Amino acid sequence: MQQKTITTDVLDIAYREYGAPDGWPCIMGHGFPYDVNAYAETAPLIAQAGARVLVPWLRGYGPTRFRSAATLRSGEQAALGADLLAFMDALRIERAVVGGYDWGGRAACVVSVLHPERVIGLVSGNSYNIQNIARSMEPASPPEEAALWYQYLFHNERGRRALERNRKGFARQLWSMWSPTWAFDDATFETSAASFDNPDFVDVVIHSYRHRYALVEGDPAYAAFEAKLAAQPQVGVPTIAIDGDSDGVNPGTAHHAPKFEAFFERRVFAGAGHNLPQERPAEWARAVLDVRAAGQE
Template identity: 85%
Template sequence: MQAKSVTTAVLDIAYREYGPSDGWPCILGHGFPYDVHAYTETAPIIAQAGARVLVPWLRGYGPTRFRFPSTLRSGEQAALGADLLAFMDALGIERALVGGYDWGGRAACIVSALHPERVVGLVSGNSYNIQNIARSMEPASPPEEAALWYQYLFHNERGRRALERNRAGFARQLWTMWSPTWAFDEATFARSAGSFDNPDFVDVVIHSYRHRYALVEGDPAYAGLEQRLAAQPPIRVPTIAIDGDSDGVNPGTAHHISKFENFFERRVFPDAGHNLPQERPAEWAQAVLDLRKVAAG
């Protein structure tokens, strides 16, 4: 499938589109270190139900490009949320059902929390996915800390050099650790690995994992947005939250329920890891379709 592209103030955002152009809008975001292929099987199922499914490559991935060399290659959460909103604006989409996991889920949560008038409903892998940077230095349990080894590595220059030299190798390692029950083959990995060759991938990733611990400054353009996110705003749109019971990086999000102030349902996919839509495409698609029914009343 040929990628399409739309221009925003900051990015030329590449995306894939499934279904009729006049279908009900559904925007799905991928995580790190994955890409749009996470929805290769999921998106057509949703499109068959009349949706116009849009799956953009995030900043720093695949064919998506920054428009100007002077723009900070920020991976902060506010930038991801702003990119999603700008993507909707550029395509003239007033309201959409949004969803995603990891970085893409964070963007969907941010738009849902701060711009609920633009969101029909939210399907969120890992539930409330807005970072609480003010509390980022509070330690977790030993198993949780061990799972975050890659983030701590990226905090220093050895980690930057390691990622630069072996982008695909780190991605493969994380895929394996985070989804221990997912027997992906070489062709599946190779389809996504090309997205990590984006010239801004390393800069965006490193900035993301340093900013979330308040180790580097963010882009001043998003300072106001980050201030709003620091308040940990609730999400007031209908939501289905999903966890995998074999997720190697996220221990579960049952405790997030207080952050949702509308219809809320939590689902746990058995024998699924972190890359939920690619590991369980039919179940993820069903969550989207079920949520649309809820949102329609």
């Protein structure tokens, strides 16, 4: 494993690379509030199957940095997708297996629907991860609303101050609630929590959870992307979607199946919560290899 950095128009993106440089490309994205260590066990397994596995720190995390102080610290879905596409362009990767969960899964879904010609196959935690912002103010069931307490807190300035003062405390609370069966230790958490010390972490997180409810404007640079995503486009690339049956923030996504037009398979990881690749590394790696095979048929 090597840590490297690649420059795009907007970011200096830090990433980990596993496997041979001439291996088949595989890009995996982490979520909030996690980091690249979610793939510390999974990526080597995929690399053993001949892949060049690339795991970038998202904007606002770890060593990844914005190149200009003037750039809006946006966490909107279009920005995440644009970052992934720019990452591929900077590394001259024409097509790759892409995947992730939470924010990373959202970026992979965005690229898959807007640029399917760049995607061999998609592995998506919680299936169709593209936000329907136009319907974001429609209430959900009481249990679902209760699980989203952190998002509503981040909608106001009290929430911003709370995250600024105790970003690790909030992250650990969410880890525990979202993966109730995952017995992670202090060292495991602290290894990832170092990534939340990024100077843009709070701004990106707050913008993300406000933009998805149309409470703030997005970055005009991504307006065209967001306009296309507003149509809730179908996914036309081979996909394996994954849920954990003990996910404390997402109740399951079996109802998302109609959004996928090509090869589609939904898997449920028994006893797993929200951080799917870190909780079930071998099963996640198997999904990557299987969706690549489907993309080559």
